[in-house]
């Protein structure tokens with residue numbers, strides 16, 4: 735499992751981290767930070783992160799039911815995050831190798847993103863919600879012009895879907911390749927103490943061990959899992 739993202743880009747009339755590309759601004763920011771520990775250098779980027787469980791009617795009842803059944807009902811459907819960056823098609827990430835036997839060519843890795851129609855339904859809904867974020871009057875003074883990417887002419891569900899298929903990229907959260915689960919589960923590799931079924935003295939303790947990917951950033955959960963399994967090992971389990 736992995737998380738993928740797709741973005742809307744707007745030009746804004748406020749100072750963002752992109753301004754640090756200007757050497758003069760950068761020098762001033764560095765001086766301010768060194769002198770007072772204040773200013774733009776205190777900002778790690780991606781200042782706003784939020785999670786949402788969609789309001790009723792945003793996605794179909796069937797998908798709502800399927801997601802709640804899968805995730806227990808209290809997980810968010812999507813995460814929204816802001817970046818001081820120009821996001822577009824992400825084409826440069828997608829190195830598609832030619833048909834070649836040259837070992838120096840990059841391999842083609844197909845993670846099968848967006849093969850479940852419910853994932854696409856959720857992403858289309860999230861895309862429309864994201865556009866709503868730019869609608870309130872209070873936001874208008876911060877915006878310059880219209881939508882830079884993908885642009886307002888991407889309007890119908892089919893156009894939004896095509897854009898998402900073209901631009902979606904990983905959030906770098908691949909996980910769950912050695913799933914923890916019941917021995918009766920054919921996809922499970924580990925028991926609840928992270929021991930590999932059918933072996934002795936072998937555990938997998940990392941993001942691969944997750945039975946499913948949490949609806950957020952996984953690093954903290956990797957630490958939590960490691961603490962838990964270390965405790966089990968120390969207690970002779």
Ligand SMILES: Cc1cc2nc3c(=O)[nH]c(=O)nc-3n(C[C@H](O)[C@H](O)[C@H](O)COP(=O)(O)OP(=O)(O)OC[C@H]3O[C@@H](n4cnc5c(N)ncnc54)[C@H](O)[C@@H]3O)c2cc1C
Nearest residue numbers: 905906907908909939940941942950951952953954955956
């Ligand atoms: C660019 C990027 C940004 C991210 N941002 C965030 C974020 O903001 N918040 C968040 O929560 N998560 C973030 N993540 C995800 C997070 O980093 C991973 O989910 C997490 O590190 C996974 O932990 P892990 O222990 O499973 O694997 P890893 O942290 O990848 O650890 C695997 C370790 O195994 C070592 N290794 C590999 N092969 C061998 C070998 N043969 N012998 C010995 N050692 C080996 C590697 O060197 C590595 O140290 C980000 C990931 C990336 C790539």
